[in-house]
Amino acid sequence: MIPCQRHLFDIPDDVTYLNCAYTSPLMKPALDAGIAGFARKAHPWELASDEYFSGSDEFRATAAQIVGGSADCIAIVPSASYGIATAARNLPVKRGQSILVLAEQFPSNYYAWQRRAEETGASLKVATWPEDNDWTAAVLNALTADVAIAALPHVQWTSGGRLDLVRIGEACRKLGAGLVLDLTQSLGALPFSVRDVQPDFAVAASYKWLLGPYSIGLLYVAPKWQEGMALEENWIHRANARDFSSLILYTRNYDAGARRFDMGERSNFALLPAAVRAMKQLLEWDVAQISETVGALNHQLAEAAADLGFSAPAEPLRAPHYLALRRKAAIPKELPEMLAREKVFVSVRGSSIRVTPHLYNSAEDGERLIACLRRIAAQKTTA
């Protein structure tokens, strides 16, 4: 178990922030790295041309350690939707085939497939919400011969339901279906390895469980797709980019690996160092340890919430870091505001209260949430 790491964050004592799935707080060392990078623009004469490459390559190397792959397989993207659009542009799908998504999948991993299906005459197939909370079985049942692409998360974002991606990856390979993953609600908090799962593309925005800034993320591209078509044609993607004096000697050759899929102006001198610093901290803590520590906190919370009439799927069907509490009576939409008045921060998504702690939370944070829920429940009964 990792001891509480609140000292690394700027969270006042009276704030209970249980909303990492919404956006994580930037830890102080990552904030410092970002500020230092932003300040560099004040002295552009100190910026060497090779720094347009070195910062990006450090991001790639660190992100590669997080996904268990090689740096050459990592592209730098601004959002999950950018990575999904890249995958949708490159994976083949034909009329009569289908693209598999989950019920209530996050829109950034839905709309691109909806459009691709419309453009190609394929159909969108939705794995229905499993009554028994077994999303893996729901996906395996839906993986029939018509599926050309499965576009999935590791954790279903409204329920916290966990998918067994190793089994799903195997099933996709057997079928010859492509596997595209949106890991935004899991990478950094739930162990994952491209070696075990073998996806074709996998994307994660940095600003949630990677504890990084907004507008930056990583895209893993399997070697077999690295000759594919990028969304943009940018000078820095090309093989001659390091020689600034010869950029107009246009070349059809790209830089190595997945670099052709980088977004334009990928060498962001503020966002990249902040994202790298946060990922290095995650690696030092170790993702399996993070999962276990945050999972223990959620376990306690789930038990206490059960006494108030809330339920959540049990592990391993639920991801340890992600608790979605439901109850028979509807959850008031204004609950987050009611809790925020007490400086307790959670989200309501669908019909659940989404409670997503991280290492900056302690058992006291859990107790404060439960005390608030108990008070609110009592107010409702007496009103």
Ligand SMILES: Cc1ncc(COP(=O)(O)O)c(C=O)c1O
């Ligand atoms: C599952 C999931 N994917 C992606 C995102 C963010 O998408 P994008 O980076 O395209 O804005 C979110 C944000 O809540 C999310 O929950």
